[in-house]
Amino acid sequence: MPFRLTGYVLKKALEHLLVNPFLSLVTLSTITISLVILGLFGVVYLSVHQLFNQWGDEFSVTVYLQDAVSQSDVETMRSELAGWPEVDGVTYTSKAQAMAWFRSQLQDYAGILDGLKENPLPASLDLKLRPGQAGPGTVDQLVSRLRQRPGVTEVHYGQRWLARLKIFMEMVRLVGMTVGGLLLLATALVVSNTVKLTFYARQAELEIMRLVGATNAFIKAPFLIEGLLHGLGGAALAAGTLMLLSHLFLSHLHIPLRLALAPDAVLSPSFIAAFLGIGVLLGLLGSAFSLRRFLRP
């Protein structure tokens, strides 16, 4: 399309927005509200995910060993586990060291251990995970691999909390996807209806344009751009609202919790770019849906 046609099409698209300013405003608000809700789900999900990773950086996985495992086997296992990509370091605690630690924990009551004929505490290997390797999938895989190894009696990790967090994350994801999907669909329909109304308002002009030889693409382009501008505007407003909300909300939180959440993710260029992308796509799809029905040859 020559440059002057592009200018003409843009001018027409802007005229379309002004055909019914109130309707344009309603459409813009609908897109903004939908994307803000979607964005909030995104922020919660990203925050929980971030929390998950931070916990992972701090906790270790403890592998309890059978008494029958020889020292050389322990050494082999230790060096092998230390080589796993998700493992940052391995510390060995012998049965005697475990007992000494237990004793120190009991302090004044350590005497109750004197009656024991043999040391009931198992030797163990503590695995420290590399930062960012504590996602639910990674930990589950690691634990199941460890459990299958000979000589391992039990594997302990913060499984209860992890499992709960995992369920919560899944819930946020599912609800977010369902609600978000429905919201996006409804928003696309609103855009589609707005474009449809603009189309009706300009029907006489479009008929004449066809008569004098305007191509379908030339007629469609301003409507697509109208949808695109609605989407882009709504997304920009939504991103701004989210940034403002995160700023207002987070400034009232204590620092540790603030750090645990994901304000950086909201402010990140990729998050905003994704948001604008969704907005544009929403606007374009809404318009295209209307035009497909109304510009059938």
Next chain:
Amino acid sequence: MIQIYHVFKAYTGDQYALFDVTLEVGKGDFLFLIGPSGAGKSTLLKLIFCAEQATRGQILVDGVNLQRLKPARIPYLRRKIGVVFQDFKLLGDRTAFANVALALEVLGHPHSYIDKKVRQALRLVGLEGKEQHLSRRLSGGEQQRIAIARAVAADPVLVLADEPTGNLDDEITKDILELFREINRRGTTVVVATHNRDLIDRVPGAKVAMLRQGILIAAGAREVLPFRLAADAG
């Protein structure tokens, strides 16, 4: 310019709006398509500018076979044809200039060219000085002049007019017909569909094609058809 071979147009089942019409319009001709209401005049014009498609038969316009024309190519054919309607089809809230300019804007011409061509077209139809008047504020005759200016602004090879004087009084009808004659004198083929037979006497040398109930009952030079026209009138 236009070759129509055994064209049929049916809207429902065996109800034909056009039945086996064969007609040829030469380059530079002025043709009156006459017949009473419902004779098929408008339908024939619609087929020529691809607003509808023939049920059967072949139509060639400026060498293009319309039956084989892909929908995406229709706009390019329409750029060679100017169309004028009884109800003008103008945008009432736009100026005379904007209405005519629309025909050139969709073709992507530069502003300076559009400005020149629109003024030329409005001068041709006698609306010089009224470029900035809203079209709805102008008289019926003036509105039809805008429609004619729009039809000729892009220098089409063919102008089709469907009852262009249907809403106008006798004096203005004369002026409008004179405009079509002028357009024709400049080399453009003109086809005017009308139910008003009096018009054909006002254009010496015009050809006539008469339709009745979708059937072409006579076609040829005005001068060689007086008997058939009179017989039909009787």
